[in-house]
Amino acid sequence: MGHKGEALRQRIVASADQLFYRQGYENTSFSDIAEDVGISRGNFYYHFKSKDEILCAVIDTRLTGIERMLDEWTSQYTDPMQRIVKHIDILTSHQDDIISHGCPVGSLCTELAKSHHSMLQDATKMFSVQRDWLTVQLKELGLGKEAKQVAMHLLARAQGIATISNAFDDKSFLRQEVKRLKQWLDERVY
Amino acid sequence: MGHKGEALRQRIVASADQLFYRQGYENTSFSDIAEDVGISRGNFYYHFKSKDEILCAVIDTRLTGIERMLDEWTSQYTDPMQRIVKHIDILTSHQDDIISHGCPVGSLCTELAKSHHSMLQDATKMFSVQRDWLTVQLKELGLGKEAKQVAMHLLARAQGIATISNAFDDKSFLRQEVKRLKQWLDERVY
DNA sequence: GACTAATTAGGACGACTGTATTATTTTATT
DNA sequence: AATAAAATAATACAGTCGTCCTAATTAGTC
Numbered sequence: 016m017g018h019k020g021e022a023l024r025q026r027i028v029a030s031a032d033q034l035f036y037r038q039g040y041e042n043t044s045f046s047d048i049a050e051d052v053g054i055s056r057g058n059f060y061y062h063f064k065s066k067d068e069i070l071c072a073v074i075d076t077r078l079t080g081i082e083r084m085l086d087e088w089t090s091q092y093t094d095p096m097q098r099i100v101k102h103i104d105i106l107t108s109h110q111d112d113i114i115s116h117g118c119p120v121g122s123l124c125t126e127l128a129k130s131h132h133s134m135l136q137d138a139t140k141m142f143s144v145q146r147d148w149l150t151v152q153l154k155e156l157g158l159g160k161e162a163k164q165v166a167m168h169l170l171a172r173a174q175g176i177a178t179i180s181n182a183f184d185d186k187s188f189l190r191q192e193v194k195r196l197k198q199w200l201d202e203r204v205y
Numbered sequence: 206m207g208h209k210g211e212a213l214r215q216r217i218v219a220s221a222d223q224l225f226y227r228q229g230y231e232n233t234s235f236s237d238i239a240e241d242v243g244i245s246r247g248n249f250y251y252h253f254k255s256k257d258e259i260l261c262a263v264i265d266t267r268l269t270g271i272e273r274m275l276d277e278w279t280s281q282y283t284d285p286m287q288r289i290v291k292h293i294d295i296l297t298s299h300q301d302d303i304i305s306h307g308c309p310v311g312s313l314c315t316e317l318a319k320s321h322h323s324m325l326q327d328a329t330k331m332f333s334v335q336r337d338w339l340t341v342q343l344k345e346l347g348l349g350k351e352a353k354q355v356a357m358h359l360l361a362r363a364q365g366i367a368t369i370s371n372a373f374d375d376k377s378f379l380r381q382e383v384k385r386l387k388q389w390l391d392e393r394v395y
Numbered sequence: 396g397a398c399t400a401a402t403t404a405g406g407a408c409g410a411c412t413g414t415a416t417t418a419t420t421t422t423a424t425t
Numbered sequence: 426a427a428t429a430a431a432a433t434a435a436t437a438c439a440g441t442c443g444t445c446c447t448a449a450t451t452a453g454t455c
Contacts, residue, residue, distance in 0.1 A: 175362050417436080
């Protein structure tokens, strides 16, 4: 029984993840991924029987990555405010990628929504996980029933920043808006 | 000299406009457009020699549509605040389309950025026109050098609302965020 | 009505796509 | 070392894509 294939499988998912982010899902072919990994298309098909299947694997990988990131922040910081600021700082820490390719979650959801792809709901879970985590932090800060709404608001703010700074290829706008968002958070949540 | 072809040309652009919005640019083929218009692919190619060419025509059409809309509001309302509110209200007046297909400008820019398409800058002009118009209104409201930044901020807010409400298929979130945005405008610009 | 230009239709071309099947090589187990 | 399983490669297939070419039809002009 060869467990060697598992390593290659992960390499394939990692390549697909990057390519989907940089070129989009539909615009990335089996050949693109196979070439990037350095294997043949036939071998590729041994590990993933369809394109939907690898998209599913990519979404799962991204999802667990997001969850691991959030868990890390939860254990690393005790102040909910610090945690939320850390979340906002994703925009600046990934600014170059966002300028070039937008938000990996938002752009994928936008694409899947247009192609009426059945996996849109799975992709949206990448948002839901963040929303729920932010909601917990906001409730710890004293917010009540409106915590979830504010969490959604934070997601939307980040999305807008990513989309616009990507379209305009404008890094200074991204930084300026991040500052504005933190400022709003300070005023809104005391 | 037959000027009859001009009418068909506009029908083609109108169909392409809708299809690009609902399915995305790359995911819409010549056959899709031709079938929607009710003509043959050969005839189609007579009016547009390449796919880039029709994309250019669609962007131009959308651009003049946006400019006409803004001009109308400029002449229809004297209060800059009313004008800006009218702009924000695009989100609610087009809410069903936005829920289903996102923002026509933002989603196109996102797609063109991913495919590294040369026409991304032309598409971004659909944003610039709105930004400049909003800047004028904000300056009339008394804002100075920061007017342009606030205008960009408004665009980003609208983009975030469109992207998130599209991904979540959540109309109530859209309406709620529009209300929040107007509220922010009232507090920010006295 | 004849003639020319504008317009439409139809089909052919090579390239690429996702999918599928088969053959070959490598790995693991006995 | 022999054998079975896993993994990799190579290729074929039907479909679609953007593009291009050619024939047929329509419309406008003298």
